[in-house]
Amino acid sequence: MIRLQVKSILDDCFLQGVSEGIWSDTGKGRYTVELPKHEGQGDFSSNIGLVLAGIEKKNPREIAEKIVKKLALKTELFEKVEVAGPGFVNFFINSDVWRQLIPVVVEKGTDFGRSAVGNNRKVMVEFVSANPTGPLSIGHGRQAILGDSIARLLETTGHEVFREYYYNDAGRQMRVLGESTRARYLELLGEKNEFPEDGYQGQYIIDISQSLIDEKGDALKDYRDVTVFKEQAEKHIFKDISATLKRMGIIFDNYFNERSLYEDGHIDDVVCKLRDKGYVYEKDNAVWFKTTEFGHEQDRVIIKSSGEPTYRLPDIAYHREKFRRDFDWLIDIFGSDHIATVPDVMAGVEALGYDPAKVTVVLHQFVTLTRDGKQVKMSTRKANFVTVDELVDVVGVDALRFFFMMRKADSQMEFDLDLATRKSQENPVYYVQYGHARLCSILRQAAEKGISKRPFENIDSSLIQEPEELNLLKAMSTFPTVIENAALELAPHKVIFYLIELAGQFHSYYNKHKVLTDNVPLSEARLCLIDALRIVVKNGLDIIGLTAPEKM
RNA sequence: GCGCUCGUAGCUCAGCUGGAUAGAGCAACGGACUUCUAAUCCGUAGGUCGCAGGUUCGAAUCCUGCCGGGCGUACCA
Structure with missing residues (x-):
């Protein structure tokens, strides 16, 4: 939120410099405003000096100095702006700017973190899609939770989400x-x-x-x-x-049966359309799709000599149906064993005149199972898998969701059931939830002690001044951006890491400073902060489908 | 062989659209509960970011090669 304000002020200064002829506009959009990693480097930092110096062949610090001079005249947002290191510009934000976040969060309530960037785009998320040959196993569990949390994030950011499960009960x-x-x-x-x-x-x-x-x-x-x-x-x-x-809290809008593609004639129709366009030919009694026309190494069979289609054909027909249902964005969550099918489906989609750029495939790596210290090859057929139900029985829904969401999709995971059982108490989900419970507890205690939760205008907000408090506010201010990025990048793990970090900051603060004391004005001020923080933690947990207990 | 992907602390992993001194949790060690919930906190220790080159003011991050793990590479799904 604040970062964008800083960026836009910096952009103004940059453009001013362009119009004054100090530098060219080549650097436009090339510099960034970021959160510095280390203490003492300000609340935000820009590499503008270094970037422009590279382009203009000038001294980076001199350029940074010129920027700082212009910035100084601009706004009350900054307490201090300085040149640092090889040519960075560091921004120190006025503490009051951070405090003003509190009424914003409280007023927005459960909406804080929600946004409309999705612009009501219609998105289909296809996931799980396991054929009904056995119970869901760990691998499906990972996919189910990944897909569901992605869907939730997209909903939160203004997308119109449709969840679909594709299955095949023939063959x-x-x-x-x-x-x-x-x-x-x-x-x-x-x-x-x-x-x-x-x-x-x-x-x-x-x-x-x-x-x-x-x-x-x-x-x-x-x-x-x-x-x-x-x-x-x-x-x-x-x-x-x-x-x-x-x-696990996962509900689908539709189960799509592959068989309907045959019954409704879509399979035959796709073959006809491809043949009309000259992408199909017959050889050795089989029907081939000219994937080489789309840059692939070899053509692929879509109908076997036996007359049965290969898996590619229904997959292509299915994707055409997705397009025909008017979605703006199609997200497929697949296990990494489907890598090979993706290019074929994309070629099919393109051949039929649809835009493959509207399809995003999220591939997740496999979960390997270790048992008694040895890796087990999981197979539904041999029934040597661990089911999602067993896991939920042992660790609970929240811990399981958290566990799977913690890792980015393309990292391999090793799963040891014994270890998971033993370690479930150490799952960081409890760390975050405990933070929420503590926040609630403070609010409860305040009510009991007669310390009232006053509106922000009625407290002396300048009492919120501890570095830990300002840091909490800074962290809270990035929440909407974190959600937005996690959604658009289809990366739920970013929310998880954010929540762990935020909870950690709170736990530290809690141990160092007391909220409820005999000092009433101070207590009231801190209570406002606690209330806002509670909202952020609660929203974060809600958005990715976790519960936020008020007591633990 | 080819394609995709991963390789960061003893372990599990963040960071990867280039930025200043590479982070967290667990495990190890030492501390903090008559105080708003100790499911917490504070501190110590732990690193050739797989290896070698390259690109540039700057590389864990981008490029190339190599090594190692995973998944593919069917007229199986």
Whole structure:
């Protein structure tokens, strides 16, 4: 907030220098205003001297001096502006500017941090998209939480967000699922049979088979067609998946079934359109898509010689449907195993006349599981995975969300269930939540002691003067920018790190200074700060889907 | 082989659209509870930012090469 004001004042000075002929306008937009890393370098700092000196071939400090001279006349925002180091301009902001943040935050309340930068752009976030072959595992959990927090951030910044889950309940995987279910069904009935070699081995299949017996007895034992088994499995698994997601606070606006692309003729239509445009040809009895026309190394098969489409074709058709539904921005959250499909889909989208620049793919790295110190290759089929439900049981929703949001998407994560269980108490989510609980506690105590929460105009705000207090205000002032950046960069971890930092500053302050004392005016002033801070922490937790307990 | 991606403290990770002295948590060590919640705080220690070049006033950050991990590289999804 304040940074932008400083930047715009600096821009004015720069332009003034241009019109006076001191320097050219080449440097326009090249210099920055940033938060310095070290103490004593001001509240903000600009590299303008160094940048302009490079362009004009002049001494950076001299240029910085000229800027400072112009700035001095400009505004009461600054307490001091000085040249430092090799040619930086450091800005020291008047303390009162920081204090004025308090009434702003209090007035905006839950809206502080929200913004309209999204301009109501329609965004679809596609995530999870797991086929119903088993419970959600850790990897899905990461994706679910990543996608959901991105969606939340976009909503907070004025985007119109639509969450979609894309799934496929046809094909080989599902046939195997049906066969596995039938095999277990017969097993439970004591019938002789063989479990499919590549069948799904999890306990959940047995449970599903049992449910069939409960409902229908042995009426299905002579069914050769696996459809009924498949459908039962799908129904149960999907119910579990939605329950798991809901438990984590994740709700979808739509589940999109890949099969509808066939039923509604979109698959055939896409092939026709591509053929009309000359991007498709036949060879070796298969249908090929000329991805080489889009700079790829080789063409790709979209319909196998058996007549079945490869996964690329429905993926392309699906993306066309997304475009046709008039979204301005399409965000796909994929695991890194989908890297290879992305360029093909993009080529397809482009070939059909849509703009691939409207698609952003967030790829997240895998979560590897270690058990007894050894890495386990997770597989739904072999059922050697850890489910999201198990994790939630053990660590709770908040800790799990925090854990997954802490890391940026493209970092690999190692997950050790034993360690997670043991360490869940150390999860930094509690550090932030405890901060919130403490803030609430102060407000409660104040009420009990009869120290009233007065409006900002009625307190002596100059009493808010400790460096820790001003630093808290400075940190609070960046909150809207943090949210905005995290949203536009699709990087929820930035909010997490911000909250940890802010909570840390508060905990320090709490241990050093007392808010409620016999000094009533001072207590009242500090209480205003505490109230505003509580709002920021609460909003931060809310925005990324975490609870903000008032007591712990 | 090729493509994408990662490599920062003992461990887990921030920082990466170039800026001044590279940060946090955990683990280690030493301190602070008759005081608004000690799920907290304060301090100490810990680094060739994978390696080597290059670009420039300035590189953890950009470029090139190499080394090492992950994921791909199907008429599997």
